[in-house]
Amino acid sequence: MGKIAVLLFTTPLQFQNSDTAIEFIKAAVEKGHEVTVIGLGDGVYNAVKHFIVQDMPSPVGKFKELSERGVKFVNCFPCCTARGLKPETDFIPTATIESTTTVLEIIKEADRFFAITI
Secondary structure, three states: OOEEEEEEOOOOOOHHHHHHHHHHHHHHHHOOOEEEEEEOHHHHHHHEHHHOOOOOOOHHHHHHHHHHOOOEEEEEHHHHHHOOOOOOOOEOOOEEEEOHHHHHHHHHHOOEEEEEOO
């Protein structure tokens, strides 16, 4: 199947936007696509581990589960830095922090590209 890049601008606090992305990604994975989620702007918060709430389904917890199914979660380094987030302590273990150049390469190499905004 193909490679899909999903650019996510929305925060996990806006459940409807993140949940839309999650359902789309689940469907793509079930069809055999390779999916990379790119957190940009406030979208980087979708991989911040302290947004996982026990006894309540949270987008971050759902993204963590998706990453265990092979979905890659990449965050923009300048976006993380501007928000004071530290790669070594603030993110779910499967999230990576990459340069803007790497983010652009992921988008360029994707067969399909989607942006989920506010």
